[in-house]
Amino acid sequence: MGQMKAARLHKIGTDFSIDEIEIPTLGPDDVLVKVEACGIIPNMKNVMQHYSEWFPFLPLPELPAIYGLDAAGIVADVGANVTTIKSGERVYVNPGVSCGNCHACRRGESINCDAFTFLGYFGFGARSREVFDRYDTAGFAEYMAAPASAIVKLPGNVSFEAAARLGYMGTAYSGLRKAGARAGTSAVISGATGTLGLGAVLLAKAMGVTKIFAVARDRTLLTRLQDLDPARIHTLSYGDEPLDEWVRGHTGGLGADIFVDAIGPGAPAQVSVDGINSLRRGGRYVDIGGMDEKLPLEMFRMMCFQISVLGSLWFTTAEGQDMMEMAAAGTLDLDGILDHVVYPLGEISAALEAVDRRKGGFTNVVIRHA
């Protein structure tokens, strides 16, 4: 079908090289997307350089590999069986791809598939290799192929740059849904000024959560966060006062309904313990950040108080489409909040460095294909 440019990693620990390769061919259920923008996520360098050592059980794309997790662009072609997605449509590609035919997939639980894989990133199961064999392109290439079931259609008021942030937004949305977030509920969000935490605040706001307790450290970013909705968003710089007392002080002594833990690896477990202790009876703790320190859980108290602990990974394509309905309606405003920092594909190494210098979750570093 012709040639395209792609940033490929030839050897772990080296830089990307910009290669000319074949545009991928489509299976009957696939869609070809001309990538306009792709997010650079904070963990990308770790995956490229360290995951083979840190997590040898997580399959990586075969070298030379195309990475790039959150891609948005324009449909360029569709397979023979695809009838409701047309060339020219603006879309986001949900990179979380499943096999479509295992026990979990047949039950409609695509993320519990043992082939569940992030295209352009890494896989979670022994069968991820099958997915990488079928789809070896991703967002750091000018074109990528993906199953039609991964396509989220974008409304006109969401830019490609903002859509390249949907991975983190969706992770927060799915976690909030599993925890029962809705109007009338209250939610504590840790790591609230980070990439994932900011997503959780924005989605909680869009879902009508009445009291949002944002916990982080950086006071400047916390102020910026509170300005998004001063009536509903309360902020605490962690350590200023005990988290559970602060939350109880704002909830008539009850505690919060939900605690979304958006803190990632490297953070101390104490923040999570304090967050759990701020929950009301029947409250739900949902982890979306994947912190690596072990949690000392008081199971007797958790039983007596009926506290639930949930792990939540990524989001479904349906949840991605929900978010775009919110964006179309104006209840989820991404472009008005994010500071887009844009690099061309040829400067991908500089973009990876820029992610390390970002100012919390408000900075959105993306590759923009020319």
Ligand SMILES: [Zn+2]
């Ligand atoms: Zn499956």
